[in-house]
Amino acid sequence: MTSIKDIARLAGVSPSTVSRVLNEREYVRDEVRQRVLSIVKEKGYVQNNVARSMVLKRSFTIGVVIPHLFNMFQRQLFASMEFFLEQRGYKTQFFFIRWSEASEQAFLRRLKSETLDGIIFIHELYSPAVYQHIQERGLPVALCTFEKDQFDFPAVHIEEEASAALATEYLIQRGHRNIGLITGGHFSFGKQREEGYRQALKAHGIPCNPELMVRVPSYNPEAGRSGMITLLTRKLPMTAVFAATDELAIGAIKALYDSGIRVPEEVSVIGLDDIDISTFTTPALTTVRQPIFEMGKKSADLVCDWIARGHMQEKVELFSTTIVERESVRSLA
Amino acid sequence: MTSIKDIARLAGVSPSTVSRVLNEREYVRDEVRQRVLSIVKEKGYVQNNVARSMVLKRSFTIGVVIPHLFNMFQRQLFASMEFFLEQRGYKTQFFFIRWSEASEQAFLRRLKSETLDGIIFIHELYSPAVYQHIQERGLPVALCTFEKDQFDFPAVHIEEEASAALATEYLIQRGHRNIGLITGGHFSFGKQREEGYRQALKAHGIPCNPELMVRVPSYNPEAGRSGMITLLTRKLPMTAVFAATDELAIGAIKALYDSGIRVPEEVSVIGLDDIDISTFTTPALTTVRQPIFEMGKKSADLVCDWIARGHMQEKVELFSTTIVERESVRSLA
DNA sequence: ATAGCCTCTGAAAAGGTTTTCATCTAGAGA
């Protein structure tokens, strides 16, 4: 591999000068610049990033960490982030963390020895040790899809409770009173969305029946299906279900279909997220839209801006959500 | 940040000795080892990976590159790879390439300046320049989901044509004669699957009607939907459709549903891939299963083994596919 | 007793880049 020294020798200048040319510094004669550049091109020379990182103490790499699962929502977010990160000249290093103390410990160890310039979290981690380390180190960070009050980090997310209330209210306004809930146990948004559901019921004077609520261990369609089956076996009157995520909703619709219950004629289903696939379920899923692409961009921007500026700035970036009317909810009126 | 020198000073030994302890080399007195280790622990010291990379000329990083799209199939493959890569002590750097000459050129530049230990491709790239560079450099590589005959690289994939023929034959055996095809233009597997479809028809003496075949520009549900609509507007007799991927099939089912055509009563649909979501479509998608998880693992193994061994070994790893019978195909008999 | 070997340890070089500091040259102003 050709190094900067080789180029320097060939161009009859010092490595310093070559470095200056490469990094577009001033104080290089135009003639010299041209000569160096032409030799760089001729030799197909490219800078050695490891050596650069070493002296610059920067890696031009942003870590994106996804804990616990890697579902469709996270994929869309991740794709969006990678897109904008690359636009701003950063590489994306992917961290996938299993939901266990041990896995998070291992991640912390990796993190410490890594020279990341910044880090983005999609959904929160279990233990605060990682956040603590990041804060002590002053590593630029963005929290996407959650907020960690105990730490002063910029965060990108939606108003979880309000969004869940929006979905529930949508059902109430269409005459539904016996509304089931399927949500997950992990992650704060699962509880927040449950809370939004409760609030909406309360606001309309509808008693909250614990028998109509079910918590499943994950957020994938399989969990949604099992949640729906649980709900069905209780044989309560129920004309609609709010599934805390679209993936749960997809599973719920499947369970209803398998039980011969028509959606939305007999039971309406509403989700929350608006992932790509939700347009393509049968019936198409009525849901609450999170601006996933924009949220990915914002997360990338927050970290990159922090790095560029040298210090943190914005604290919380709230995105608003909207109902997307499709086919899975029926009006009882 | 504490460095190896600080540890050395504190332990009253030389950096060499600390390095030996850290890397579990022999020739260190046990007493010294203990002393160093305790100071390492006390100071929370971790090795600087950039410096290590520099001298070792290894980065412990494998690049995973996904060209053009980032669909559900690729996501599952990617998740599998990351899982096994991490198990073997490698970090995963993610590269997403848009389908353009410029984007591939940019990737090549990035690749050259990177100190990757190996690289995995999911689906093929357009230009051979990247493969050429990798071959010249002797970089360990695995091609997942395709094979590039002109280069001598290990590859992990299924028998595309045979798998497509399997799907088509499944329809033929159930009495279907007017079978539509929806496939994509990009990527070799699109054409190979089309070829498998042709072969199966031919093997059963069924004439191949170009009017029943449609090529769409992508492999997502939206493309599948538009493909199905095209097919429907031709108003030909058609009792079944083979969609070259599950995502296309999902879109096709949606288009049928929207047109009031029942699946599978009026038109049967079969896909190929067996992605997670295919269990949850309504009706559940009958498809041909690729062992995605195993293929991800094998790809990771191929690269890691190559690195460990120092030279390439296996050439092609063929995985076999099987029909997964669900609900979207009806027997005409 | 001595040669030879083995274990343990440290000094120093190497890896490729950036940056600071010093030096040199040329031109401007007095």
Added chain:
DNA sequence: TCTCTAGATGAAAACCTTTTCAGAGGCTAT
């Protein structure tokens, strides 16, 4: 003519490891 300044360049240090080489000390076998 001399001094000053600004532009252009190079030498060398620094970044943090690992590894080679050499040397010291102790033990064994002759």
